[in-house]
Amino acid sequence: MTNKELLEIIKLAKENSVNVDTLRRVLKIVEQDGEVSTKKVTQMKKLFQQGNINDDELLNILEKAYQKRLSWNFFLVLNNHPLIKSYLNKMDFSKEEWKIILEFVSVLPVDIVIDSLYIKWLRFLCEQEYQIDELQFFHKVFKASINTPLIHSNWYFKYLLDKNKSLKNREEIMSIFSRNIFNMAQDTIILEMGAKAKKIIKCYELYGNQFADLYATIITCVVDINVPKLQDDKEMDIYKILYTIMCHINDNLGINFINSSFYKLVTNKEKSPEKRLEFITIVGNKNLVLKDGLINTLWKIYEEKGEKFLIELTFAFLNNGIRTNILCKEFLLNEPDLNILKQARRVFRNNRVRKDAENLCILSDLKISEEKRELLFFLENKYQDDLELEEINEKRRIEEEQALLKAYQDFFNKKIGLEKLEQSLEKSEDLDISMVRVRIKKNDGRKI
Numbered sequence: 001m002t003n004k005e006l007l008e009i010i011k012l013a014k015e016n017s018v019n020v021d022t023l024r025r026v027l028k029i030v031e032q033d034g035e036v037s038t039k040k041v042t043q044m045k046k047l048f049q050q051g052n053i054n055d056d057e058l059l060n061i062l063e064k065a066y067q068k069r070l071s072w073n074f075f076l077v078l079n080n081h082p083l084i085k086s087y088l089n090k091m092d093f094s095k096e097e098w099k100i101i102l103e104f105v106s107v108l109p110v111d112i113v114i115d116s117l118y119i120k121w122l123r124f125l126c127e128q129e130y131q132i133d134e135l136q137f138f139h140k141v142f143k144a145s146i147n148t149p150l151i152h153s154n155w156y157f158k159y160l161l162d163k164n165k166s167l168k169n170r171e172e173i174m175s176i177f178s179r180n181i182f183n184m185a186q187d188t189i190i191l192e193m194g195a196k197a198k199k200i201i202k203c204y205e206l207y208g209n210q211f212a213d214l215y216a217t218i219i220t221c222v223v224d225i226n227v228p229k230l231q232d233d234k235e236m237d238i239y240k241i242l243y244t245i246m247c248h249i250n251d252n253l254g255i256n257f258i259n260s261s262f263y264k265l266v267t268n269k270e271k272s273p274e275k276r277l278e279f280i281t282i283v284g285n286k287n288l289v290l291k292d293g294l295i296n297t298l299w300k301i302y303e304e305k306g307e308k309f310l311i312e313l314t315f316a317f318l319n320n321g322i323r324t325n326i327l328c329k330e331f332l333l334n335e336p337d338l339n340i341l342k343q344a345r346r347v348f349r350n351n352r353v354r355k356d357a358e359n360l361c362i363l364s365d366l367k368i369s370e371e372k373r374e375l376l377f378f379l380e381n382k383y384q385d386d387l388e389l390e391e392i393n394e395k396r397r398i399e400e401e402q403a404l405l406k407a408y409q410d411f412f413n414k415k416i417g418l419e420k421l422e423q424s425l426e427k428s429e430d431l432d433i434s435m436v437r438v439r440i441k442k443n444d445g446r447k448i
Helices: 003-015 020-033 038-050 056-065 073-080 082-089 095-105 112-126 132-145 154-160 167-179 193-207 209-221 233-246 251-258 261-266 273-283 292-305 307-317 326-334 338-347 351-355 357-365 369-382 384-412 418-427
Strands: none
Touching: 003 020, 003 038, 020 038, 020 056, 056 073, 056 082, 073 082, 073 095, 082 112, 095 132, 112 132, 112 154, 132 154, 132 167, 154 167, 154 193, 167 193, 167 209, 193 209, 209 233, 233 261, 233 273, 251 261, 261 273, 261 292, 273 292, 273 307, 292 307, 307 326, 307 338, 326 338, 326 357, 338 369, 351 357, 357 369, 369 384, 384 418
């Protein structure tokens, strides 16, 4: 700092009503590093120009927390938070702690209630021995909780700031909250957020991170349900599949789903867990699970005829054309020969075959297996070209659906803008699909 620079600083201090004691204290602070650099001169000028520096508490904090790389703007922001300023004036933090705290306070809303809550939980943290990562985690929790009912919740902060619990586990719970309850529209869950948070924590403590993440997505996006009571690994496997299916169910169908035959069946502990696990693994498709009559029939066939019949019928009924054609559906459900069932499933994929009511009626009346095979072979060859064209169109439709869903996902991930999304939607007006995004972490094997 040259004599000319010092003169400029003195004049600037006078112009902005900076008193002599304040000027002296600020010069003393910057001289801690020896020679005052041009950068420090610029900082002092900016500090004096902004005013509100004649504050004993503020200067005390500045003296305690001074370090080369910490912007003085953070100190001036304390004037907007008098309660926090008064509290920090009494504290003695390390330089790194000062940096973290002041940077955080600089982005807090100007709200005396928020300030008092921040002091309350910072004091709670400081009463314990803590590491820097605990301080950073506290700020993450506090920031996420602003503008939510949880900001006023004692149990919530005490739980997440409890050093007797693993920080890794608390961070995982907070990540679940961030992906779920903190992402929801506040007006729809404001009265339920605390209850949902408690349920998520309970689920996490019982069953771990991945399962709790699934459960959290369901209770915030689909339907509010209690934490299940799982006795063994097979029950856990059943519920993992069940909850994954539920994550794809539209929220307006959540109640329907938990009242469905499928849900009641696979959660019925009176039935063999091995059978329920095999059944849900085979049949667990969102296009089938709400078809109560069909689900009940499939379970009955599974019990009577076994896994192979169930697999063939499930693949068949994933085709909406087969599932809604009474002649095809009844033939498949009543066919006792697995080989004929496989042949019929393949033949019935052709839309022209499904429209041939005359031959389908004849097929339904046949009792001899060889006659069934011959008629199915006849139908397959009669409409072979149509099947190939239909398969090409189906493949194209699937590709278009996937491209549209990807564009929707990319929009939320900020990979494309609104204009690109609109273009994709306009190109896909002939499609009729549910634009559902599953908000789950990729590294858990789930989409976001």
